[in-house]
Amino acid sequence: MSTLKDMHERAVLLVPEQVLLPDGVQAGLGVRVEQGVITDVEPVGQFATQNLPVISLPRRLLMPGFIDAHHHVTQTFGKSLVFGEPSEIFMRVWVPMEQYMDAEAIDVATRLAAWESLRGGFTTVADAGTRATVGMEIVADALTEVGVRCVLGAICNDLQGGKAVMTKAQVLDLAQHHLNRWNEHDLIHPSLAISIPEAASDEVLVAVTQLSREARVPFQTHLNEHLAAVERSLVASGLRPLQRLGRLGAIGPELLAAHATLLTPDEITLLRDSGAAVSYNPVASSWKGNAVAPALLLSELGVRLGLGTDGTRSDAFRLLDAAETAQRLAMTMSVGDSSSGGGWRWLDMGLRGGADAVGLSGKVGEIAPGAYADMLVVKLDVPEFVPSWDLEWELVRLANRDQIESVIVQGRLRLDRGKPVDWDGEALMERARTVSEHIVANAPIRRVDPFAGEHRAQWRLQRP
Template structure:
């Protein structure tokens, strides 16, 4: 790190009030020059023309950032914070890896392992520019507090789901009354928390009774929280629902009254025209997870059609890789490959759509549209400082689209949440990430060996030895 970088880090770290003068600010309508931003008490206090802001704040020493873009932090609309210990174990696996890998692994984690896994995930999120992550809920038994502690210590804004399955899919399945009581307690515990936002979840519709689906959705709505579930992701799950209910999973949720503006459906890759209408008419939101579709899905969500219909959606990683820029690139690329090429759509969202749905749109579906997701007065100061003095942005003709196609996490110098500098050039400024990595390396192998995981695909060097490809 150079002396100049050290000085910049020191100017940003540990202050409750900042006057920032970046080269450009990414506003909802696009990047703009000649702007200044005041951060005060964890929020954007002023976002206006440089001259106006400087005149209003003569007592503040400005931090000049002529080569940087100040942009909203990415919001991961769907992830799993307690799956980081098994990341690459799912490579090459057929669909429904949750049954053979994630449920056994998460269910075997003790409190310390939940903490380590969640903290590692949260660190990866922040390194990738995600200032907020929507966690779908841990399947471990009673250790959600460890997950919350880990996320809070890193500074990651988190929407934390409490799983309410009453028919399976978790380490321990409680009775209906206990589940609803615990769900209400979870909602109350973080109702006024500044960094942790409670949510309720059911892993997939078939692991909950119809009554539980309806009750949990209503409970979340009454608490102004979101209700999350994985729906229409895999062919086999759609077929099981048709056999059991005579309806596809999304149709079944509508049938039991579990859809609505507070509901966040993960995936929705296998949706009929009728189901798209159900999403639109109910106001239900979708987490579009393009990397998950590429790595282990049966299909890609028709995100462009959703956008045209006015269906709310945000981008999510599904715990695949935590890089906000690469996520936006994957979102565009998958739509182009799956839909655009066949119909001659060379724009496929015009670049801006994917950046918007990775920030403001994702905040909206997470229930945080009035909290974060944009550089806007009154919102939480969750933002990134991106170094534009890079070959990828030289020369620059369309910065928004360039961020989608050329951006990557090593261009992010600073990550802020709630007005505090959390990471500088990829590493935390106030806790020892290297010690975390060392502990995870020490314990991960034993944790994986202990879990009753069933894999189908060999690791890559063993697969290579089989000689399928030459």
């Protein structure tokens, strides 16, 4: 009898109660998987003559794994250090922490982030690059061994604090090496990144964009996220960050713009006409942002959109809920649009939209012939889904990470009920506790907001 644990060894037929396809949920289908790829999706009866081992999944939904279109996999040690912090925490937390991290710390942090992502239903993440000084091989190896697919960005900044730290030639050598190194990897897909546009000179922005365009890989950057960054760009160049990219011709289908929360009408038009993609990161907006990206408007205008966590909380179902809720509160409630995307739109952004945004359209984010077998087995037999009238809306508003029984990447079972099947999760958590304590205690991190207990004590002192 075949099981999910050995499905990578031979061609198998998965027979769930329901399958989430691009056009919605369907019952009575079989999904054939061979060598890590989905080869057929047909009514079960069509496979009667193929003599395939059958893996029956009653009361289960088989759906694509989610795509996190914007992550920072080496920052997981600091995720709960930034609660309550004002917007530009990268200057006071992320940069000091990452620059202090050695090879062991990067390895452990990346493995922990990868496990969190898989537990939350993300089988693909787009990493915007690390500022750590260790080699990208450590990050890639950790991601591969845990089993998450990654669009891995290499940071190509040539400026720091307005001063040159690399030449254009050095940046392009680094970028080309990264593209060549990971071009044929099973789970690592190369990408180029510039942290924020102000971290690069005009000539490097243009060159890195052109190289990304020629290599057909995403060019990732944080764009129009915070008021402070927009104002710095205006002071330095007379242009907002997105306007500067447009003036330079450094914007096209290769662009994956993280956040894009502060957009003028002409910038929305520029995104639409250029074919650029946006990672809509609603949790980041609620935790540290100045605004919410106009995701529904962008979607209606045809701008390519995925959903991203920004490394905040790697839980795909809660991300769907946040995506819909943020639009409802910020945009649609005031105009009486109670549908607010109709439920399906947020699933689509988290799946096929995300796949398109990160450059893997047709390969991830859908259950279809030719796609990688990156899938989730979701338990339907839970009180939250009984009775079930509209499963797509229920996945957005009611589904829980605990319903994810199995996580499959490239046809291989990676997690069973949240736990790894071929490595020691308990040992990793113990290493993470030890290593992170050392890093956080010694890195020059500077917080502004006190921890919750200190905040409570200060509040009590201020009471009359």
